[in-house]
Amino acid sequence: MNIILFGPPGGGKGTQAYNIVKNFNLINVSTGNLLREEVKKKTDLGNEVKSLIKKGILVSDVIINDLIKKVLSNEKYQNRIIFDGFPRNLNQAKNLDFLLKKYNQKISCVFSLQVDKESIVKRLIGRQNCSKCGLIFNKFYNPADKSDHLCDPKFLLKRSDDNEKTILSRFDTYLNITFPILNYYKKQNLLHEINGMINIDQIFKEIQRIMVSLDA
Numbered sequence: 001m002n003i004i005l006f007g008p009p010g011g012g013k014g015t016q017a018y019n020i021v022k023n024f025n026l027i028n029v030s031t032g033n034l035l036r037e038e039v040k041k042k043t044d045l046g047n048e049v050k051s052l053i054k055k056g057i058l059v060s061d062v063i064i065n066d067l068i069k070k071v072l073s074n075e076k077y078q079n080r081i082i083f084d085g086f087p088r089n090l091n092q093a094k095n096l097d098f099l100l101k102k103y104n105q106k107i108s109c110v111f112s113l114q115v116d117k118e119s120i121v122k123r124l125i126g127r128q129n130c131s132k133c134g135l136i137f138n139k140f141y142n143p144a145d146k147s148d149h150l151c152d153p154k155f156l157l158k159r160s161d162d163n164e165k166t167i168l169s170r171f172d173t174y175l176n177i178t179f180p181i182l183n184y185y186k187k188q189n190l191l192h193e194i195n196g197m198i199n200i201d202q203i204f205k206e207i208q209r210i211m212v213s214l215d216a
């Protein structure tokens with residue numbers, strides 16, 4: 001089964017991807033994480049995209065499509081993918097369909113997490129990512145403590161694009177460029193809209209309920 005987690009920045013995609021990975025035999029493919037890895041390793045690609053990520057500007061479709069092609073052509077990922085943060089525009093969605101066909105795969109469903117702008121800003125301002133285990137916390141609403149986070153607090157980092165100016169620009173990009181592609185998936189009967197403002201466990205229960213009802 002391949003699924004798409006769709007939603008605004010800070011909509012909870014990373015958190016739910018983590019829950020899905022723990023409970024299903026799937027692999028999280030976050031294009032944002034793949035790009036940040038390149039930045040960390042200071043590769044040519046990383047150097048090329050670093051300032052775009054910092055400013056919250058989408059990187060080129062050529063770069064993204066190339067990353068996705070590497071994933072889809074890799075047997076390890078065959079029918080086991082959670083797409084997180086991809087596709088971000090119609091061109092990427094169409095290219096995904098082209099590649100899925102080429103590698104004899106399909107999308108089983110698209111979960112769209114709905115969260116309002118005010119909550120997004122509050123969530124992202126307080127977001128902390130553990131650079132060691134990958135867990136995501138929030139300084140205000142869901143602070144890491146010893147019962148749910150075993151790594152040293154020094155690994156909890158704020159992302160370079162989680163500042164108010166960039167958050168607002170990322171949200172605008174989401175509304176104007178990314179959100180419209182939901183229609184593309186609605187027409188294919190793949191779309192499941194989820195209230196992303198209820199608590200994390202309840203959201204996951206809803207996702208789980210839908211996933212177990214799908215054939216593959």
Ligand code: AMP
Pocket residue numbers: 009030031032033035052053054056057058059060064084085086087088092161170
């Ligand atoms: P994310 O971790 O999904 O919030 O992505 C962080 C940043 O990485 C975005 O603001 C973009 O600069 C870049 N990025 C991630 N995924 C994509 C994508 N599918 N298309 C274009 N840019 C992306």
